[in-house]
Amino acid sequence: MTDALEIQRVEYAYSRDVALRGVSLGVDAGEIVAVTGPSGCGKSTLVHCAAGILRPQAGTVTLAGRNLAELTEAERTRVRRTQVGIVLQFGQLVPDLSLKDNVALPLLLEGHHAAAARRAALGWLERVGVAEDSEALPSELSGGQNQRAAVARALVTGPAVVFADEPTGSLDSRAGEQMMELLVASARDGGAALVIVTHDNLIAAYADREVRLRDGVVQHEVRLS
Amino acid sequence: MTVTTLITLARPKSSTDRRRSTLLVAAVAVAGVFLLVGQRIVRVGSLDSATYSSYLTEDGLRPGVVTAAVLLAAAACALAFQALRLGTAARDRRLAALRLAGATPSQVRLIGAADAGTSGLLGGVLAGPLYFAVAAVVQSLPQVGRVLPSPAVGDLAAWPVLAVVLALVAAGAGGLLRRQLSTEPKSEPDRAAWQGRYLTIGAVGAALVALSLMPLSPILIFVQAAGVLLAASGFAPVAVAAYARRLERSGDPVRMLAGGRLLHTSRSIGRMLALLVVCGGVVGAVLAIGRDRQLSERELAASGDFIYTGLGFVALLSLFAAFAAGVAMLAGAADDLLDQRSQLAALNVFGMGASQVLRSVRIQLTGPAAVAVGAGVLIGGGLVCSLQNRVDPPADTSSVVVFVLIAAAVVGVLAGGVAALASGVLSGQVRDAVDPANLRTT
Amino acid sequence: MATAELVLGLLSAGPAHGYDVKRGHDSWFPDSRPLAFGQVYTTLGRLERDELVEVVDRASEGGPERTVYALTAKGRERLARWLAEPIEPAPGGVDEMVRKVVATIRTGEDASAYLARQRAIYLHRIRELKSAEAGGDSSSWLVRDYVALHLDADLRWLDRALDRITEQKETNR
Secondary structure, three states: OOOOEEEEEEEEEEEOOOEEEEEEEEEOOOOEEOOOOOOOHHHHHHHHOOOOOOOOEEEEEEEEEHHHHHHOOOHHHHHHHHHHEEOOOOOOOOOOOOOOHHHHHHHHHHOHHHHHHHHHHHHHHHOOHHHHHHOHHHOOOHHHHHHHHHHHHHHHOOOOOEEEEEOOOOOOOHHHHHHHHHHHHHHHHOOOOOEEEEOOHHHOOOOEEEEEEOOOOOEEEEEEE | OHHHHHHHHHHOOOHHHHHHHHHHHHHHHHHHHHHHHHOOOHHOOOOOOOOOOOOHHHHHOOOHHHHHHHHHEEEEEHHHHHHHHHOOOHHHHHHHHHHHOOOHHHHHHHHHHHHHHHHHHHHHHEEEEEHHHHHHHHOOOHHHHEEEEEHHHHHHHHHHHHHHHHHHHHHHHHHHEEEHHHHHOOOOOOOOOOHHHHHHHHHHHHHHHHHHOOOOOOOOHHHHHHHHHHHHHHHHHHHHHHHHHHHHHOOOOOHHHHHHHHHOOOOHHHHHHHHHHHHHHHHHHHOOOHHHHHHHHHHHHHHHHHHHHHHHHHHHHHHHHHHHHHHHHHHHHHHHHOOHHHHHHHHHHHHOOOHHHHHHHHHHHHHHHHHHHHHHHHHHHHHHHHHHHHOOOOOOHHHHHHHHHHHHHHHHHHHHHHHHHHHHHHHHHHHHHHEEEEEEOO | OHHHHHHHHHHHOOOOOOOHHHHHHHHHHHOOOOOOOOHHHHHHHHHHHOOOOOEEEEEEEOOOOOEEEEEEEEHHHHHHHHHHHHOOOOOOOOOOHHHHHHHHOOOOOOOOHHEEEEEEHHHHHHHHHEEEEEEEEOOOHHHHHHHHHHHHHHHHHHHHHHHHHHHHHHHHO
């Protein structure tokens, strides 16, 4: 099986404190990995490095076969756009655009035709169960509905890896469970690997493997499936 | 609630808050200067026509100067009002926190009033020295440019009165704005309902202008100006919304982002654009009159200085008003960037970086500003042409009409260029907004 | 185990014979151990003796004898009292996991390696419970949720315990 993501001895320090002290992690294609640990352990920083949002100060990140350190900023952006999907705690949809346009946005940025992009967006909104609200603005819908649209936006480009950073953090436990079921099913459906950042054991249990961080290093790695 | 508590709660909390209150103080101060100028001219007796511009010395022209001062004060007030509305999202959250902490709606209103009132008072206090400085500068101009008499003792009395009045008005506006925020959250208003109201306002304005154009119409020039202002205030937001929807449908992500933002700020942007239309109108009228005057050499020889000074002042003043509108629009855009930073940071992950976001901001500002100013020039010039046609029917105004058309295009493009350059001011805010660190904020 | 009260609950819908009671129990708790026939009949016998249930029919249509039981008024009252009574919290500190962790620390073994093993097993179990959630009887998720949340509580306790142990080690250094 080819690796969707390969992180080797990545180090990252913010201006004040060190977040990652040499973390290595491989994710197979289609695999679901939970990155867990207490708050401040570096989980989000790891995901931001893996997604090519932050440039690690040491170590390498290989995403869908491309070593991010060897790419120019423009190439990195392109890899990120086509190979990475991201779901954040609050959905982070553009408040001025309808759900459909929000989901179509990554495709449009990639240069797809508007009509085709919107069709694809509608298709994904149907799969995540909010197609009837495709013309609504994020502010007109619940947090759970917004998160569903965020899942659609993350998967619409057919990425190799979807990163979900505390995706259920703003939802109650039942809505959070439904969200996780949807996220797992959607990632399988879209053939994407899924990296879930969470501090919640019940959410981590959806993964095939748990990678636990503590103080910027991998404390342990266990297989759950 | 004690006064100390009130002041602590009302004081600006963040750097954005401080920027906002600086803008508010500056706008109130400028409004105060123009009001002081107005009251000085109203109270002036007879003046030596050798020392002062004939705009001051002739009784018939003086009310015009006062009106101009009041209109400019109004433009500065519009800017101040816009400044008061900035930072809404952040303030909403703080107010909600205050309400949770047990503040009653009237206390929240009081905090809003205190916040705006102190800025108003500060602006009013600053207006005094500013006014005396301006008056001194005007005194140093040659006779044709002296449109303001030297300060009088009465000004020293008018200044504190004005400061208090400005503080009270600002406090009233601040309390009023918070009232909407402190009431129960309302259900999402119908997105299209406001357009009907605005179209009606626009139609009333257009009707006034049309009436003023009828032969032997009793409608005065000021009514005509009011008509233009009403029509612009009514139609501009609707036009902005229509343009925004077209951008949204375009399928180009940068234009869609611009369209979405425009659609949801079309009313406040529309208000600023209406101001730009009026400014353009003044410029158009000035250009048309100037062009027409060039035709009659005889008149020019007789009173060229007088006419050109007047036209120059009017043009300068309309530039100031346009500047105020532009600042308000930029401040609003900066505010939006701050509000939406976590969403913009998320878009950055999908490959919409700082340069594209800046381009989208530029699209939001450039097109509407260019069209508003161009349309204004066309309206102002057109009205002058029609007036001249009426006064002197056999005169051939076709060359002026062509001139106005060209002027509208040139000034419009120029305004767009300025707007495009000015939006570059926001590049720092854009970079801050797309920073991945914002992914963690709510 | 409140088997007696559970049997009263199973009879609350109407008269039933022993086999129905057993089947009802197993459908209420699909993931638990099935109720043994012997236990059903001894329980019903005891309940009859205490006048909490009564025999309403004894049919034997060519097959084994089938006794149909129904709740008495007294039985119904007993059931209501049982349902209304809250459970006393279990006495703490006797769980095997607690013993193991204490022993791990006292013997100087690697506590974080223990955490990893325990997390792997528990998370795996939670995962199984979640994947079983689809389908099944309408109330079975109740039991699975109960188990999953208890496993989660154990894991969180383990996390905290190890956090404090590390803190202690760092301050003692």
